[in-house]
Amino acid sequence: MSLSSRRRRISTALAVAILGLFVGGCGSGDGGSDSVRTVNGQVYDLSPEQATRVHADKVDAIAALVPQAIRDRGTLIVTGAATSAPPLRFHATDDRTIVGSEVDFATLFADILGLKVDLRAADWTQNFVKVDSGEVDAFISNVTVTEERKEKYDFATYRLDNLALEVPNGANWTYTDRKSLAGKKIGVQSGTNQEQVLVSWNEANIAAGLPKIDITYYQQSTDYYLALASGRLDGLLGPNPAAQYHSATAGQTKVVATFSGAGDALQAEIGVLTRKDNGLVGAFQKAVQYAIDHGTYQKVIDRWGLKSEVVQQSRINPPGLPKPKP
Known part of the structure; x- marks a missing residue:
């Protein structure tokens, strides 16, 4: 092992x-x-069996929107993060089977499209490469809509994107706003929108004459949590669902603030990411909206405690996190 x-x-x-x-x-x-x-x-x-996973019947009118080559294949190949954290995408108790809310959403959307989901996993940046090459059909793994990503990819949204600042229970400092992070060691995952948000806060702090944020990177979510618990990190900026789950289950940390994944500019959204030329985004948008309108979407939300992430409408390529400044 x-x-x-x-x-x-x-x-x-x-x-x-x-x-x-x-x-x-x-x-x-x-x-x-x-x-x-x-x-x-x-x-x-x-459990690896996931007996309570939410399913739906095929909807012929929506399934007909799927490109013929994928319909002929009969499978929807979906990739996602290999090392994400509960309740989003993580390993079951057998340490092999990938489960979580993002797996459930992928399965539900595939059901409506009349396809069997073929789940894959890779490191975060490699998932984009797999979409680019056509090796996979979609990337469903807490992927935020950003203006930069929209240049290469299409999105069909299915959740709000909220971030959380998680700190040790014994933290001796108080969070008020981004200035509170000056001089603090804050963990974040590389290549994510939360990194972009944290970098922008750091730049604003430096411009205001404040000490820089010590932005720290680890490879595994477990490494972040160990660093938090041991006091080697002052805080961790990550997806709100994962922070809420971890703080509630481990009992060693607390969530002190939540934010839109797009910072102060707008409410960010999570979407199914597809390559612009693969013809799938319209089918995904219809599948998500059908799930919302017919209650199966809410069942997945309830199953994983994501009530603060609910959307009422799936949108194609809505305004996203602004591009980083040159």
């Missing part, structure tokens, strides 16, 4: 053990022996 695999298994085991202290465990009526209940009553199914 690799070091990263051992860390993932340890992280899951610790979460289950810590939760047992809060809620005294949970029985099969809460989703099976592999399920985890957070302190606020939300149940997360961590």
